[in-house]
Amino acid sequence: MAIHSFDIAALPTMPWKNGGGSTREIVCHPPGADMDSFDWRVSVATIAAKGPFSVFAGVDRVIVLLDGAGVRLQAADIDHRLDTPGAPFAFAGDVALDCELLDGTSTDLSVMTRRSQLRAEVKVLTGSSQIASAQSGLVLAVRGAWHLQSGAHDFRCATGTGMWWDAAAGWQATPLAPDALLVVLRLHDMRV
DSSP: OOEEEEEGGGSOOEEOTTSSEEEEEEEEESTTOOTTTOSEEEEEEEEOSOEEOOOOTTEEEEEEEEESSOEEEEETTEEEEEOSTTOOEEEETTSOOEEEESSSOEEEEEEEEETTTEEEEEEEESSOEEEEEESEEEEEEEESOEEEEETTEEEEEOTTEEEEESSOEEEEEEESSTTOEEEEEEEEETTO
């Protein structure tokens, strides 16, 4: 199993074309894929101004507020306040969403999966838990340190760090602080 660790603070920041924010890409899979050919992509976005979300046809999205007061997302059939840290919100990337800041800059985790290829399952943990096996996945320590173990693989992550894997694995997750919060992404192959 290949494990890839990351530290959000060390990832390069890419400004958005519309000037409304920036992105730090954690993983885009398969390696070398662009925005039109990825199977899955995970990034951290900082939203600094109101404006439209980019439309991604055939892509499902999940976002999780990490920091800030959050945003209000609106479309014809959607009116959602993303204002609770650690609460995933799923929507179709085909939908043209308008985004309005609730009170200043907001930072969120963004998960995108090609609908014909994969389905994302995003959960947030606050206590010890078994993370069921998944072909690929990712964990991010939003708050506090965590210990993760899978067979001989032993991994510790502090706030703002995590890891992703691209071979079947399940994990035992144990918080190392009383207020710890861990975002867990498991990917399910839709082609089997």
